[in-house]
Amino acid sequence: MHEVVLHIAHGGPALARLAAHAGVLDAGEEASAARFRFAADRELYQAAHVLLRRALSAQVPVDLAQWRFIRGAHGRPEIDPIACPEARGLRFNLSHTRGLVCCALSRGLPVGVDAECPRPMQDARAITERFFAAEEAAAVAAAGAPGSAAEATTFRNLWTLKEAYVKALGLGLSMGLADFAFRLTGSAPAAIALHGPAGADHPAAHWRCLLLHLEPGGWTLAAAVPAATGARFQALLHTPDGADATGAALAGCTAATELAWVRAVPMAAAHR
Ligand SMILES: CC(C)(COP(=O)(O)OP(=O)(O)OC[C@H]1O[C@@H](n2cnc3c(N)ncnc32)[C@H](O)[C@@H]1OP(=O)(O)O)[C@@H](O)C(=O)NCCC(=O)NCCS
Numbered sequence: 001m002h003e004v005v006l007h008i009a010h011g012g013p014a015l016a017r018l019a020a021h022a023g024v025l026d027a028g029e030e031a032s033a034a035r036f037r038f039a040a041d042r043e044l045y046q047a048a049h050v051l052l053r054r055a056l057s058a059q060v061p062v063d064l065a066q067w068r069f070i071r072g073a074h075g076r077p078e079i080d081p082i083a084c085p086e087a088r089g090l091r092f093n094l095s096h097t098r099g100l101v102c103c104a105l106s107r108g109l110p111v112g113v114d115a116e117c118p119r120p121m122q123d124a125r126a127i128t129e130r131f132f133a134a135e136e137a138a139a140v141a142a143a144g145a146p147g148s149a150a151e152a153t154t155f156r157n158l159w160t161l162k163e164a165y166v167k168a169l170g171l172g173l174s175m176g177l178a179d180f181a182f183r184l185t186g187s188a189p190a191a192i193a194l195h196g197p198a199g200a201d202h203p204a205a206h207w208r209c210l211l212l213h214l215e216p217g218g219w220t221l222a223a224a225v226p227a228a229t230g231a232r233f234q235a236l237l238h239t240p241d242g243a244d245a246t247g248a249a250l251a252g253c254t255a256a257t258e259l260a261w262v263r264a265v266p267m268a269a270a271h272r
Helices: 012-019 027-034 039-059 124-131 134-143 149-168
Strands: 002-010 069-071 077-079 090-097 100-107 112-116 181-185 190-195 208-215 219-225 231-239 247-253 257-266
Touching: 002 012, 002 039, 002 208, 002 219, 012 039, 012 231, 027 039, 039 090, 039 100, 039 231, 077 090, 090 149, 100 112, 100 219, 112 149, 124 134, 124 149, 134 149, 134 181, 149 181, 149 190, 149 208, 149 219, 190 208, 208 231, 208 257, 247 257
Parallel strands: 002 231, 090 112, 190 247, 231 257
Antiparallel strands: 002 100, 069 077, 090 100, 112 219, 181 190, 208 219, 208 247
C-alpha cells in the first residue's frame, strides 16, 4: 500500500510561528514572497514553504535551508534532483488557503493536494454549469437551494477534489475541468468515485483520493495519488504546542484508501 503523508498547519499562531522561520527560504521563494501586496498573503506563502521544508526534512536528513526546487512544464514545483540527490523519488505538492497551509509527500508517485476555506457562494451553479462535468453540475444543483450551505459544501467538496487531481497530474487549471467527474455517494464518509478522463496518464480506477473536513475553521482538504494497489494517508497537524485542537473528520474516500491516523506535532520538536 502506498504511503502519503499530509502535513497541515492552521490558525494565526501556527502560521506566524512557521513564517517566523522564513529565513530558511531560498532566493526564489523570497522573491515570490516579496511580490505579495498584503502582509497576510506574504505570511501564508512563507508559512506554506517553511512547512514544506519541515516536512521534507522529516523524511530525508537534509537541513531546512538546503532544499532546492525546479519547475515543470505547467509550473509544478519538484525537488531539484541535482541539488538534492538524497531525496530521489520524493514527490510533493502544497496548497494554501486563508488560515491554513498544507503539503503532501509521496515516494515515487505524483501527489496532489488542495485546501479551500469556507466562503459564501452565490454563483456555485453558474460556475459548475460552465466548468464542471454535467453530472457534477447536477449534483450541486440537487444539493440545496441556490446560495444555501448544502450547495456550497457540495461545490467545495467537488472543487477541492478536482484541484487535487489536476495538481497531481501537474497540469493545474490548464486541464479541462469538464473532462472528468467526481461522484460522492453516502456520507460519513462518502464513497468517492472518479470517472475519466480517457487517455490520462493514470487510469481512473488507480486513483486514491481523500477528502477531509477540518474544524474549527471549516476548511476542506483533498489529496489524490494514482496508487493502483491502494493508499494509506497519514495526517500530521503542526501546532505551536502539540495540543490537538483540531477536529479532522474524514468526509470521503475512494475504495482502497485509508486514513491511518491524525496526530498533532509540536512545532519546536520538528525544527532541525
Ligand atoms: C496549480 C493551481 C491549480 C493552483 O491552484 P490554487 O488553488 O490557486 O492554489 P493552491 O494554493 O492550491 O496551490 C498553489 C501551489 O500549487 C503548486 N503548483 C503550481 N503549479 C502547479 C501545477 N501545475 N501542478 C501542481 N501544483 C502546482 C505550487 O506549489 C503552488 O504554490 P506556490 O506558488 O506557493 O509554490 C493553479 O495555479 C494552476 O492551474 N496553475 C497552473 C497554471 C498553468 O497551467 N500555467 C501554464 C503556463 S506554464
